Amino acid sequence: MGRPGRIGLGLVAAALVVLPPLTGFHPYYLYLVSTALLFGTVATSWNLLAYAGQISFGHAAFFGLGGYGAALASLAGLSPWLAIALGGGIGALGAAGIGLASARLRGAYLALATLAYAEIWRGVAHNWTTVSGGGEGLIGIPPLPTLGWLPLDFTRGRAGSYYLSLAFLVVVVAVFWGMLHSRLGLAFAAVREEEERASLLGVHPLPWKILAFALSGFFSALAGGLYVHMVGVVEPDLIFSRYFSILPLVMATFGGLHTLLGPAMAALGLYLVSELLLHPYVPAFHQLPYALALIVVVLYLPGGLSGLFTRKPRGAA
Amino acid sequence: MSLNTLAQALVSGALLGCFYTLMALAFSMILGVTRALNLAHGDLIILGGYLGYWLWSGSGLHPLFLVPVAAAALLPLALVWQWLFDRLPEPRELSSLVLTFGLSLLLQNIMLALWRGEYRLIASESLTGSLTLGGLRLNQGRLIVAVAALLVVGGLFLGLTRTRWGRAVRATSLDRDAAALLGINVDAATRTTFLLAFCLSGAAGVLFATLHYLYPAGGIELTLLAIVLTIWAGVGRLRSVLVAGILLGVVEALTVAWGGPRWRETVVALMLLVSLLARSGGLARGWSH
Amino acid sequence: MAFGGLLALRGVDIAVEEHQVVGLLGPNGAGKTTLFNILSGLLRPTAGEVWFGGRRVTNLAPWRLSGLGVGRTFQIARPFARSTVLDNVLVGITFRGRHRYGRALDRRHEAERLLATVGLADKAPARANELSLGERKRLELAMALSTRPTFLLLDELASGLSPKGREEVVRFYGRLKERGLTIFAIEHSFRILAHVADRLVVLDQGTIVAEGRPEQVLGSPRVVQAYLGEDDGP
Numbered sequence: 001m002g003r004p005g006r007i008g009l010g011l012v013a014a015a016l017v018v019l020p021p022l023t024g025f026h027p028y029y030l031y032l033v034s035t036a037l038l039f040g041t042v043a044t045s046w047n048l049l050a051y052a053g054q055i056s057f058g059h060a061a062f063f064g065l066g067g068y069g070a071a072l073a074s075l076a077g078l079s080p081w082l083a084i085a086l087g088g089g090i091g092a093l094g095a096a097g098i099g100l101a102s103a104r105l106r107g108a109y110l111a112l113a114t115l116a117y118a119e120i121w122r123g124v125a126h127n128w129t130t131v132s133g134g135g136e137g138l139i140g141i142p143p144l145p146t147l148g149w150l151p152l153d154f155t156r157g158r159a160g161s162y163y164l165s166l167a168f169l170v171v172v173v174a175v176f177w178g179m180l181h182s183r184l185g186l187a188f189a190a191v192r193e194e195e196e197r198a199s200l201l202g203v204h205p206l207p208w209k210i211l212a213f214a215l216s217g218f219f220s221a222l223a224g225g226l227y228v229h230m231v232g233v234v235e236p237d238l239i240f241s242r243y244f245s246i247l248p249l250v251m252a253t254f255g256g257l258h259t260l261l262g263p264a265m266a267a268l269g270l271y272l273v274s275e276l277l278l279h280p281y282v283p284a285f286h287q288l289p290y291a292l293a294l295i296v297v298v299l300y301l302p303g304g305l306s307g308l309f310t311r312k313p314r315g316a317a
Numbered sequence: 318m319s320l321n322t323l324a325q326a327l328v329s330g331a332l333l334g335c336f337y338t339l340m341a342l343a344f345s346m347i348l349g350v351t352r353a354l355n356l357a358h359g360d361l362i363i364l365g366g367y368l369g370y371w372l373w374s375g376s377g378l379h380p381l382f383l384v385p386v387a388a389a390a391l392l393p394l395a396l397v398w399q400w401l402f403d404r405l406p407e408p409r410e411l412s413s414l415v416l417t418f419g420l421s422l423l424l425q426n427i428m429l430a431l432w433r434g435e436y437r438l439i440a441s442e443s444l445t446g447s448l449t450l451g452g453l454r455l456n457q458g459r460l461i462v463a464v465a466a467l468l469v470v471g472g473l474f475l476g477l478t479r480t481r482w483g484r485a486v487r488a489t490s491l492d493r494d495a496a497a498l499l500g501i502n503v504d505a506a507t508r509t510t511f512l513l514a515f516c517l518s519g520a521a522g523v524l525f526a527t528l529h530y531l532y533p534a535g536g537i538e539l540t541l542l543a544i545v546l547t548i549w550a551g552v553g554r555l556r557s558v559l560v561a562g563i564l565l566g567v568v569e570a571l572t573v574a575w576g577g578p579r580w581r582e583t584v585v586a587l588m589l590l591v592s593l594l595a596r597s598g599g600l601a602r603g604w605s606h
Numbered sequence: 607m608a609f610g611g612l613l614a615l616r617g618v619d620i621a622v623e624e625h626q627v628v629g630l631l632g633p634n635g636a637g638k639t640t641l642f643n644i645l646s647g648l649l650r651p652t653a654g655e656v657w658f659g660g661r662r663v664t665n666l667a668p669w670r671l672s673g674l675g676v677g678r679t680f681q682i683a684r685p686f687a688r689s690t691v692l693d694n695v696l697v698g699i700t701f702r703g704r705h706r707y708g709r710a711l712d713r714r715h716e717a718e719r720l721l722a723t724v725g726l727a728d729k730a731p732a733r734a735n736e737l738s739l740g741e742r743k744r745l746e747l748a749m750a751l752s753t754r755p756t757f758l759l760l761d762e763l764a765s766g767l768s769p770k771g772r773e774e775v776v777r778f779y780g781r782l783k784e785r786g787l788t789i790f791a792i793e794h795s796f797r798i799l800a801h802v803a804d805r806l807v808v809l810d811q812g813t814i815v816a817e818g819r820p821e822q823v824l825g826s827p828r829v830v831q832a833y834l835g836e837d838d839g840p
Contacts, residue, residue: 055411057418101594108354108410109593112544116590119537123583183700190697193686199668200646200678202701202753242537246422249415284430287422294419298412299404 009261016166020159030158034230036271037165038223039247043255043263044172045219046248048179051258052212053192054099055107058114059220060244061098061121066091066221067228067239068125071138074229080144084225091221092214094121099213103206115245122240137235141228161230168226169264172219176260188212220248243287250290253297321453326570328453332463334566336524338559339466340539341546342473343517349490349552350503350510353402353413357421358543359536360428361515365391365522366531367428370437380439380527381465388519395515399508421536428533436530439523462524469520473513474555486510490553538582541589548592607640607651607812614640615812618654622757627779627789629799629820631829632809638792639681641809642759645790646678647671658757673703677755681762681792683742685734685749692730694745695720698752705754717752724748740771747778758782760791764798772798796824 015022016033023029046059070087074080102113125132132138144160179185187208190198195205228234248263251270256262270289279286344358355361369387373380401420405412447454477483482505488496489506497503525531525539546565550557565588572584607615615637622628630638643649645656647668656664658674666674685694695717699707707713721727724744729737737745743763750758764775779802782789793799799806799820806823808816816826823829 057414101590105593107408108414111411111414112354113590113593116541116586116593119541119586120583120590123580123586127579127583186693186697186700189689189693190686193688194684196648196668197680197684197686197749198697200648200672201698201749202669202672202703203697204667204669237534241534242418242422246418249418253415285426287426291419291423291426295401295416295423298406298416298419299401 020162025159027158030162031230032272032275033268034158034162034165035227036268036275037162037169038227039251039271040264040267041165041168041172041223042220042244043248043251043267044169044176045216045223047252047258047263048172048176048219049212049216050252051176051179051185051192052188052209053195054209054212055111056114056216056245057111057249058098058116058118058245059216059248060240060242061114061118062091062095062217062220063224063227063244064118064121064125064236064240065094065217066224067234068132068138069221070225071141071228071234072131074141075138080142080229084222084229087225088218088222091224092218094221095213095217096210099210100206103209115242118240118242118245122236125236125240132236135236137233137238139233141232141234143232144229158230161226164226165223168219168222173260173264175215175219180260184208184211246290246294250294250297254293322574323571325453326574327567328455329459330567330570331563332455332459332566333528333570334563335463335466335470335559336521336528336562337542337546337565338470338562339517339524340521341543341550341558341562342470342555343514343521344540344543345547345550345552345558346486346490346510346514346517347398347402348547350486350493350507351402351413352409353405354410354417354544355398356414356417356540357424357536358417358518359539359541360421360424361391361394361518361536362522362525362539363531363533363536364394364424364428365519366439366526367432367437367522368519369523369526370439370531371432373439380523381461384465384520384523387523388516391515391519391522392512395511396508398515399511421540425533425536432531432533434532436532437526438530439526458527462528465524466521469517470555470559473517477555482506482509486513487553538585541585545585545589545592548589548596607637607644607649607653615644615651617813618809619814620807622788622790623804624756624788625783625786626804627783627791627799627802629796629803629806630790630792630809631794631796631799631806631823632815635811636809637812638809639761642678642761642792646676646759672698672753672755675704675754675756676759677750677753677757678759679743679746679750679761679763681765683739683746685737685742685745687735688733690730691721691726691732691734691737691745692717694734695748695752698749702753720748720752723751739766743767755787757788758790760789762792762794765794776802796820800824 016037019033020030042059042063045062046056049056066084066087068087069090070080070083073083073086078086098114098117102110105113125137126135128134144164179188187198187203190201190203191205191208199205224239228239247267251266252263254262254270255264255266270293274286274289278289340358340362343362344355347353347355365387368390369380369383372378372383372386398420401416402413405416447456449455477487485496485501485506486509488499488501489503489510493503496506529535542565546558546561549565550561568588569581569584573581618637618641620628620641630641632638640649644651647663647666647670650665654664655662658671658676661674663671663674685691686697692714696713699713699716699720707716718727718730721730724747726741726744726748729741734742734745743766747760747763750760763778764772767775776798779789779791779799783802791799791803796806801820803820805818806816806820807814808823808826808829810828815828816823
C-alpha cells in the first residue's frame with residue numbers, strides 16, 4: 001500500500017479510536033458504528049475462510065451460534081465477557097463440524113451445504129423451545145458490565161461494547177495478517193488453488209480446511225455474542241437469517257476478496273451508507289444496497305471476484 | 318401412530334408431492350439448459366403466489382382461473398433472468414448461486430415492501446373442506462392442486478417428448494455444444510425453457526398460496542425442496558422427478574405426523590445437507606443426466 | 607483399472623528398480639496418465655496393487671505417498687496460479703514429510719536454490735499465472751523436486767517445447783539420474799528417452815505391448831503398429 005493509502009488508513013483508525021468521546025458518547029452513533037465494526041469482523045472472518053478456498057453461504061450459522069451460546073451463558077449467570085468467549089468457542093466447534101462433514105464438497109455444492117446448515121440451526125433455535133425460547137427467542141440479556149479500572153465514560157453505555165467490537169476487528173485482522181505471512185497462508189492458498197497438487201506436495205487438505213472453518217467460525221461467533229449483548233435480545237429468525245449470511249459475502253467480495261482490509265472497509269462503508277442514508281428515507285429498502293452490490297459485483301466486476309471463482313475440481317474438468 | 322393416521326399421512330403427502338414435482342421441474346429445467354442454479358426459485362414462486370392473492374382478493378375469481386394469469390405475469394422476469402444468466406462468469410454453478418442469492422434478497426425486500434410481513438392465504442371455499450374416500454379424509458384443496466399439478470406435468474412431458482421444440486430443449490439441456498452443431502437454435506431453446514419454467518413457477522405460486530400461508534421469506538424452503546428433488550432425481554428425468562416428489566411429500570408428511578409441523582422447514586434443510594454429503598463425489602456429473 | 611465400463615488399464619505389471627530411468631511410451635489414450643494417477647495416489651485402482659520400497663502403498667493418499675518420497679509432474683502444468691513462483695516451491699519444502707527446516711529463512715534459501723536449478727531464479731516474485739508455457743513446465747519440475755523425492759513420475763516434460771527446449775530436457779534427465787533419483791517418465795517421443803532410459807515400457811490401449819532395453823523396443827513391430835496413424839511415430 002502506498003503512502004497516501006497508509007495515511008488514509010491511519011486517519012480512519014485514529015477516528016475510530018476517538019469516536020466515542022468525539023460524538024459525546026452518543027448512544028445511537030456508537031451503536032451504529034459498533035454494528036458496522038462487528039460486520040467488519042464477520043466479513044474478515046468470512047474472507048479468511050474464502051482464502052482457504054471455502055465459500056460459505058451460511059455464516060449466519062456461526063454468528064447465531066455465538067449469539068445464542070453467549071446469550072444462554074449470560075442468562076445463566078456467567079459473566080458476559082466469558083459468555084461471549086464461550087459463544088465464540090461454540091461457533092468454532094459448529095464451524096469445524098460442517099467443515100469436516102463437507103470436506104469433499106467444492107464450489108456451489110459446498111455453498112449449498114453451508115446454506116442448509118444455517119437453515120438447520122435456524123430451525124433448531126426456532127423449535128427447540130425449551131432451550132432457545134422458541135420463535136420469540138430470549139430477552140433480557142444483560143449489557144456488558146463496566147470495568148472498574150477504566151474511566152467510567154469509556155466502558156459504560158455503548159462505549160464498552162464499541163471498544164470491544166473495535167478490538168474484535170483489530171484481532172481478526174491481525175490474525176488474517178498473521179495467516180498471510182505464515183505457513184498457514186501457504187497451506188490455505190495451496191488448498192484453494194489446486195487441492196490435488198497440494199496433496200501431492202505433502203499438504204493434507206482436511207486439517208487445514210477444518211482449521212480455516214474453526215477460525216472463521218470463532219470470530220464470527222464472537223461478533224454474534226457481542227451483538228446480542230448490545231441489543232439485549234436474540235431471535236432465531238433474525239440472527240440465523242440469510243441476511244447475516246449474505247452480508248459478509250457482499251462485503252468481502254465488494255471490498256476485495258483475499259485482501260487484508262477490503263472486507264472491513266466495505267463493511268463500514270456499505271453499512272453506514274445504508275443506515276445513515278437509506279434507512280431514514282426508504283426504510284423498506286435498506287437491505288437493497290447489499291443485494292444490488294452483490295449483483296453488480298458478480299456481473300461487472302469479475303476481477304474483484306476472481307478469487308471467488310477458482311478452477312473447477314479436476315473430476316469435473 | 319395409528320394405521321389410519323399413517324395412511325392419511327401417506328396419501329396427503331403423495332398429493333403434496335405432485336405439487337413438489339411441478340416446482341422442482343421448473344428449477345431443474347433452467348439448470349439443465351444453463352448449468353445455473355437459481356437460488357431465487359422459491360421467491361419467484363412466492364411472488365407468483367402474492368400476485369395470485371392480490372388478483373383473487375381484488376376480483377373474487379376462483380383461484381384456478383388465476384393460475385394462467387400469474388404464470389403469464391412472471392414472463393417478463395423470465396427474460397430478465399435469462400439476460401442476467403447469459404452474463405455469468407465461470408464456473409456458472411457458483412456464480413449463479415451468488416447472483417441469485419442477491420436476487421433472492423432483492424425479491425424478498427420488494428415483496429416485504431409491497432405486502433408487508435403479514436401472512437396471506439388464498440382461502441377459497443371451494444378449496445377448503447374435505448372429501449372422504451374409503452375411510453380417508455382428503456383435503457379438497459390438496460386434491461385439486463395435485464390434479465392440476467399432474468395435468469401440467471403431463472402436458473410438459475408430452476410437450477418435451479412429442480414436439481420439435483421439446484426435443485430441441487432436451488438436446489440443449491443434454492449438451493449445448495452438440496445441439497448447436499446439430500443445427501438446433503440453442504438460444505431459442507434456452508429462451509423457451511426460461512419462459513416455460515417461469516410460467517410453471519407462477520402457476521405453482523398460485524397453487525401454493527391456496528395450500529399454505531404466504532410470507533416474504535417463505536421462498537427458501539421451496540428452493541431447498543427443489544434442489545433436493547433435483548439431486549435425487551437428476552436433471553430432466555420427468556418420471557424420476559415425479560417419483561422423487563411423491564417420495565419427498567410422503568417423507569415430509571410422516572415427519573409432520575410424528576413431530577408436528579414446526580420441524581418441516583428444518584427437515585427439508587437437513588435432507589438437503591444429507592443429500593449433498595451423500596453425493597459428494599463427482600457432483601458435476603450428477604447434475605446432468 | 608476400470609472407469610465404469612471402460613477398462614483403462616489391464617494386466618499392467620511393471621517394476622521400476624531403484625536409480626533406474628524407465629520410460630513409458632505409447633500413443634494418446636493408451637492409459638499412461640491413468641497409470642501415473644494411480645501411482646501418485648490420485649486414483650484408486652479397481653484391481654491390483656502398488657508397492658513402494660517393499661511396502662504396500664495401494665490406496666494411500668497422495669500426501670502420504672509424497673512423504674514416502676514420491677514426486678510427480680503434470681503434463682499440463684498446474685501451479686498455484688495466484689501465488690508467487692517462490693511460494694509455489696515453498697509449499698513442498700515447507701510441508702514435506704522429511705528434511706524439514708525449522709527456520710523460514712532456511713526454507714526460503716532452499717526455494718531460491720531450487721528455482722535457480724531450473725532457471726527461474728529471477729521469476730521468484732512473479733505470479734505463477736504470469737509465466738510462459740516453458741517457464742511453467744520448469745516450475746512444475748521445481749515443485750516436484752521441492753519435496754526431495756526419491757522417485758519421480760514425470761509426465762511429458764518435453765512435449766510442446768522447441769528443439770532447444772527438448773535438448774535441455776534431455777540434459778535434465780541426465781542430471782536427475784546423476785543425483786540418484788529413480789525416474790519413471792512418460793514421453794510421447796522415443797528419441798528423448800533413447801539415451802537416458804535403462805528400460806522402456808510401451809503401452810497401447812491399456813496393455814503393455816513391449817518392454818525392454820531401448821534398442822530392443824525400437825525395432826518391435828507391435829510398437830510401430832501402435833504408433834501407426836500418429837504424426838510423430840516412435
